[in-house]
Amino acid sequence: MWLRSAAGVLVFIAFVALSAAAFTYFEPYIMFSISSALFITQAAIFLMALEDADLKDPKPKRYPSLTIMVPAYNAGETIVESIKKIKAMEYPRKFKIIVMDDASTDDTYDKIKDIPGIKIIRNKKNRGKAASQNQVLKIVDTELVANIDSDTFPRKDALMKTVGHFNDPKVGAVTVLILPTNTKNWLQKVQLFEYYNAFGFWHKSISSLGGMYVTPGPMTVYKTQALKDVDGFDPGNITEDMEVALHMQKVGWDIKCSVNTKVLTEVPDTLKSYFRQRIRWYRGKFLNGVKYKGLLFNPRHGNLGLFIYPMSFIVEILSMTVLIGILTINADGFFRAVRHFIGVVTHNAFSLEFLFNLDPLSWPPYLVFLVLTLLIWGYLLYTSMGFDSNRRPRLGELPYILFYLTFYSFFITFAYVMSFFHELKGSERVW
Amino acid sequence: MVSTYVKGIALGAVLLIASMSALWILDQQRTSILSKEIQDMTWEIEDSRLYLEYLSTLNEDSCAVMKARVVQQVGKSDELAKKIDAYKNANMFSEEYYAIKKTFIYKNFELFLNFKSLRDDCGENVNYVIYFYAENDPDQSICPDCAVQADILNTLGNNCENTWIFALPYNSYTDLVNVVRDQYGVTSGPAVVVNGESVHRGMVELSTLEAEITCGENPLE
Known part of the structure; x- marks a missing residue:
């Protein structure tokens, strides 16, 4: 070693x-x-x-059945507001909400146990985000499944803007514009503009070229079959949202991006937590680069490869x-x-x-x-x-x-x- | 329909060509300014030299004239030296800087001779310091201490108004500088020669230099 x-x-x-x-x-x-x-x-x-690119989102031809999974770990401070926003999302048919409490040690469960209309699964032992998501995926019986993090607050139209992209049968996932919710100090205020550029311009551009290589954790709507085709999320991966996107691309699913709706998420407020997050992201990128090296310079994967x-x-x-x-x-x-x-x-x-x-x-x-x-x-x-x-x-x-x-x-x-x-x-x- | 890549590469190329053109225009402008200033300096020094020669044919004292001329020229020379260095570092395309620098070195040497004469022949209380540094060394890999030495000499010049520094590149492409360098046995930079007598090879501290000169007010003003 x-x-x-x-x-x-x-x-x-x-x-x-x-x-x-x-x-x-x-x-x-x-x-x-x-x-x-x-x-x-x-x-x-x-x-x-x-x-x-056509910046407008396609009008949904139909409204597929939908489950929203909310993986949560020590999310006591944000989860109630997050679920409130999720429940307030407009969708012409009823959708399921499954919260996966991954053995939180804070009051996450106590805060949500009495909220009506949600299903809660509790792990006795912490298994990690990807494993929790896979647990939920096993019981999902709807055509679409959206992942929304427990510190994320979607806008009302987040579902309506995204489901139209699934008119195209090749689309396996749709991402949205993600912005920080808490821009209190200078670091968070600077990140706001980074998020605008990264989740706005870059994601829309690369998705229009068919080269999205990440389905951001805060919110992505997936076709359930697409997730099942890649055996869900990789529990051993530190950036499972990138791994799943690359895997989906590898097996032929397309990933689209909507910039006409937004979700707000918590971002690091100290340099220590910022660098910890970024080092995880970029290590995950290197790691996935090795795992999916077959995509690199591969003409079979078009613009992405x-x-x-x-x-x-x-x-x-x-x-x-x-x-x-x-x-x-x-x-x-x-x-x-x-x-x-x-x-x-x-x-x-x-x-x-x-x-x-x-x-x-x-x-x-x-x-x-x-x-x-x-x-x-x-x-x-x-x-x-x-x-x-x-x-x-x-x-x-x-x-x-x-x-x-x-x-x-x-x-x-x-x-x-x-x-x-x-x-x-x-x-x-x-x- | 034109491919996104073709359009993107075309846009990128236009932006890059625009940037390169801006840099080229800036280079031309810098060269033009320097050429004009070096020409002015050349004329002034040439004018002084001929005037002094004329006075010597009449057996008249040339010290007063030399003093007056040198005051004017030395200030301009310092400014021009700074500008040449700054412009050379900013330069990207033009090759004319070496020619400009060479002309400057010759003219600066003429000024140095006038100073030497002011001290040695006219008895003025002035000090001249020759500073040998490494030319063409923007990253200072050949002479890591040259920038520090230059800063020390600048401080010396500021503290002692009657002291002038003449910087010469020891690795110069001018034979004249090579002769002076060999005369003082200088093989690397930095090296400092005080009033043509005391030679320091390697870095020398401010206190050492101050001890070797008679610091005073500017006698030329």
């Missing part, structure tokens, strides 16, 4: 060294130009896909390379600052002088690419926000939007690097 960990760490060190060498050997602007070209082209293709899924990895790897490159080209200044700080040298020559240089002609060339990237991302965000009842950015939101467009990518990339490291090292995977 230790040999595997050591080999993993060595591979990680080799990756860091190669990335640093690339930025030292080539002029940094060449590396920045190549990565910018790739990021911009990918965004442009997705933008064109969105232009070509040939472009969307491989690009998602290429962009992540390139992001890590660029982060390491930025650290490398600034490392000398950083070490000089450290030497100054510990008193080895009396002068601190580390500065971000160029940021305050009023002569724009002396600004580094990669600032042009940075500005272009900001404009593109800004436009994508603006488009994504428009999905939410034509919502437009407010003046007070500007600092968070700017932070999201600039420094936030370092957070994401740092989480990529940490996930990559843990996955190579073989650290224990925790949900």
Whole structure:
């Protein structure tokens, strides 16, 4: 085991060294130009896909029978409100609600036991989210089954907007626009804009190209048969919502996305919980990348296999390379600052002088690419926000939007690097 | 119907070409500004040199004239040096920076000779410091201490108004600098020569340099 960990760490060190060498050997602007070209082209293709896509949801030809599963673990604070919202969802026929209490140690059960119209299953021992979902799946006898997390609050029209996509018999799942419900501190406010872009623009674009590789946990409506075809959710997977989507794609089901309704969900409020969540997500991505490597560059899987899924990895790897490159080209200044700080040298020559240089002609060339990237991302965000009842950015939101467009990518990339490291090292995977 | 990919790649290409064009225009503008400023400096120095030569044919004291001319030129030279370095780092396409830098090194050397003459021949209380650094080393892998040394010398110049720093790349492509470098036995950067006498190879602290010069007010103002 230790040999595997050591080999993993060595591979990680080799990756860091190669990335640093690339930025030292080539002029940094060449590396920045190549990565910018790739990021911009990918965004442009997705933008064109969105232009070509029909943003309206299909009108349902019929209303299939439906069960809503609510996996819950220590959800005492949110589950009552969540069930209230679920029950308030419009649907022309009665639907079942099954809450799976996975051995909560808080008052989850006490709070819901008297709510009428829901079925509650209680586990004596905690089995994990995927196993709980599979327990429910075994007893589902409806055509559709929707998963809604116990900290998620769907809008009234969430079902009506999604079921029309099942007119197409090849559609196995439909996802929705997911947004944070609790945007109290700066981290949550910044995540709001990330969610707009990720669950709005990106998901709609890749689903219109037939390349959705995730059915987000907070809310997805599945065709029961599609879930059964892939034997439900993988209990051993830390991102079971991605695994199930890739598995469904692999066996030929299509996944659609509706951006005309939204569900609100809880998002991390501290950096610790944020990085814990992200490292789980991205480790899950690597893990599923290995499990479903057969999809990569496979023409049988069309846009997903040939472009969307491989690009998602290429962009992540390139992001890590660029982060390491930025650290490398600034490392000398950083070490000089450290030497100054510990008193080895009396002068601190580390500065971000160029940021305050009023002569724009002396600004580094990669600032042009940075500005272009900001404009593109800004436009994508603006488009994504428009999905939410034509919502437009407010003046007070500007600092968070700017932070999201600039420094936030370092957070994401740092989480990529940490996930990559843990996955190579073989650290224990925790949900 | 045109494929989504064709349209996307076309849009991406247009955006990238627009960015590259913007960078190219910026490069041209920077080169043009620097070329004009270096030309102005060249004319001024040439003007001074000929004037001083003319005075010497008349056996007249040239110190007062030299003092007045040097004051004007040294300020401009410092500004231009900063601009050349900043523009060179920002440059992406233009190859003209090396020619501009070479011209600048020659003109700066002429200024240095005038300073030397002010101190040695005219007895002015001025100090000249030659600073050898590594050229073409944006990541400072050849000379990791050069930036720190430059900062120390900037502080020295700020603290002592009668001290001027002349930065020369020790790995220069100009024969002139190579001759001076060899004269002082400099093989790597940073290296500092104070008033043509004291040679420091490797990094030197501010206190050491301050001890070697007579710090005073700017006598040229």
